[in-house]
Amino acid sequence: MDSSYKSSEETDFAWRVQLAGIPAAFTHGPLLHYILRDKPKRIFHQQRAYQKYKVLLWVHYRQYGMRGPSTKASILEILRQVPKLINPATRFRAAYLAGGNLGALEGILQYRVLKRIPKPLRLDTAPVSTVASAL
Numbered sequence: 269m270d271s272s273y274k275s276s277e278e279t280d281f282a283w284r285v286q287l288a289g290i291p292a293a294f295t296h297g298p299l300l301h302y303i304l305r306d307k308p309k310r311i312f313h314q315q316r317a318y319q320k321y322k323v324l325l326w327v328h329y330r331q332y333g334m335r336g337p338s339t340k341a342s343i344l345e346i347l348r349q350v351p352k353l354i355n356p357a358t359r360f361r362a363a364y365l366a367g368g369n370l371g372a373l374e375g376i377l378q379y380r381v382l383k384r385i386p387k388p389l390r391l392d393t394a395p396v397s398t399v400a401s402a403l
Contacts, residue, residue, distance in 0.1 A: 272386040276321040283329050308359045312367035319368040323375025327385060336380075337372040345369045 352362035
């Protein structure tokens with residue numbers, strides 16, 4: 269796993285496994301624990317992180333067909349959601365969408381525009397002597 273990702277590290281791992289030629293296998297009844305936050309503020313922060321790091325994934329894997337977010341669409345969606353944050357009945361969904369689109373804009377700025385791409389921090393690329401000395 270690449271620990272330079274604060275989110276989406278398992279998706280990066282899945283891409284790398286597939287690109288290494290390891291075939292994907294399907295199983296019946298897979299188990300996945302996915303926790304969505306239960307409050308607007310928490311879902312906002314969760315989606316913000318997910319979408320920011322999705323842009324980092326896009327930077328790494330766009331040559332393999334991954335599609336990235338649209339700057340224009342993200343800005344327009346945030347503008348549509350801001351008024352909905354006031355009403356308690358629409359607040360949770362608006363926080364989900366606004367957070368995700370804000371994260372996408374942050375990722376676009378950091379990784380696409382400014383090219384501030386973190387160096388991979390993978391255990392599998394550490395020198396053998398470093399790993400052995402840590403044991």
